[in-house]
Amino acid sequence: MTEPMSRDQFLAELGNLSDRYWGTHPFHRRLHAGELTEGELRTWAANRWYYQSMLPVKDAAIISNCPLPEVRRAWLPRIVYHDGTEEGTGGREYWLRLCEALGLHRTEILTESHVVPGVRFAVDAYVTFARTRPWLEAVASGLTEMFSGHLMRQRVADMLAHYPWISADALAYFTVRIDAVSDEGRQTVDIVARHAVTRAQQDAAIAALSFKCDVLWSMLDAIELAGKGRT
C-alpha cells in the first residue's frame, strides 16, 4: 500500500491544480481585460446563474451523504449563504441583481431561457458528483475555493475599471463573497486534510478537485461559444 502524503505535500499537490482553475480561461482573461461586449457579459451572467442556483442543492447532497454530525454542522451555513435567510437575501439574490444590472430581466434568468446545454451538463455533472460520490470527495471538489478569493478581488477591480457602466452595487455578489469564500476555503482544506488520511483518499480528493476544475472550465467553454452566437 502506498504511504499517505504528508499534510504539506498533500496540500501542495492540491495547490498545483491552480493553473487548471478557470481564472486562466481565455473567456475570463477577456472579461478581466475589459474585452467583453455587453451581450457577452449578459450571456456569462445568465448562464452562470444555473451554477449559482444549484449550489445549495449540491451542498445539501453533501450533508445528506455525510454520517458525521460535526461535518454536517460545519457545512450547513453554505446552504444558508446561498439561499439566504428569507426571500430577497443570500448569494442567489446577489447574482440575480448582477444579472439585472447587466440588463437582464429576473424572469428570463429564473426560467433559465439563456442557459446553454454545455453549461447545464457541466453543472449537472457537479451535482451528480455530490449526490453519488463519497462525501469527502464531494467536499474536496469544493477546494476550488482555495483559488477563488484572489480571482474575485481582481474581478471587482477589473470590472469597475473596464466597464464603467457597471456600478459597485451590481458587483455585491463578489464583494460580499470574497471574505466568505476565504473562510469557507480554509474550512474545506481543514476538513479534507483531516479526513483524507489514506493515500487512496488523498488521491481521490485530488481527482475530485481536478474534476471540479473541468466543470468550471467546461462552463466557460460553453459560455464563450454562446457569447459568439455559436449556440
Place this chain on the structure above:
Amino acid sequence: MTEPMSRDQFLAELGNLSDRYWGTHPFHRRLHAGELTEGELRTWAANRWYYQSMLPVKDAAIISNCPLPEVRRAWLPRIVYHDGTEEGTGGREYWLRLCEALGLHRTEILTESHVVPGVRFAVDAYVTFARTRPWLEAVASGLTEMFSGHLMRQRVADMLAHYPWISADALAYFTVRIDAVSDEGRQTVDIVARHAVTRAQQDAAIAALSFKCDVLWSMLDAIELAGKGRT
C-alpha cells in the same frame, strides 16, 4: 382527469391515516402501560437511535431535491434541530442521553451494535424514499408529525408514572420535541397542501404518508421481536 380534492377533504384523507400511526402499535401500547422490562426499553431506545441519527440525512436529501428556495429555507431548521448547533446539543444528543439514562453506554449506541436488521431496513427505506422520490412526496412522508405531538405528551406522562426509575431529565428528547413537532407539523401540512395541487399529487402525498406509517410500524415490529430475544 380526476378533479383535485378540496383542501379540507385532502387534509381529512391524510388525517384518516392516524390509526396506521405507530401510536397504536402493541409495543407502544405496552410501553405506555408500563409493561416493558428495562431490557425492552433499552432495545427500543438503542434501535430507535438509528432512526434519530438518520433524520438530518433524510432532511438534507429533501433539500437537495427541492428546486424551491422558500421550501429549502423552511426545511433547513430541521437539520439544525436534530444535529444541534454544536457538539452536545440537538435532538440527537437528547436521544443519546435518554439511552444513557436507560443504562446504555454512548459507545454501544454510536456503534449501532444493538440495531437489528428490520429496523435498519425500514429506516434505510425511508432515507431512500427521501433521496429518490419527488421532494413533495418526501415532505409528505413527514406528515406523521400531525399525529406525534399528542403521543409524545402522553408518553412523557405515562413513562414518568410507570417507570419511576426514569427521571424527567431523561425524557428531555420528548419534552423539548413536543412544541417543535407541533410547529413542524403545521408547516409540513401547509407546504403539502399548497404544492399538492393536482389529484395525482394529492394521491401521491397520501401514499407517502401511508408509506411512512409502514416504516414506523415495521421498526416497532422488529424492536418488539428483538426485545423478546427473537433476533
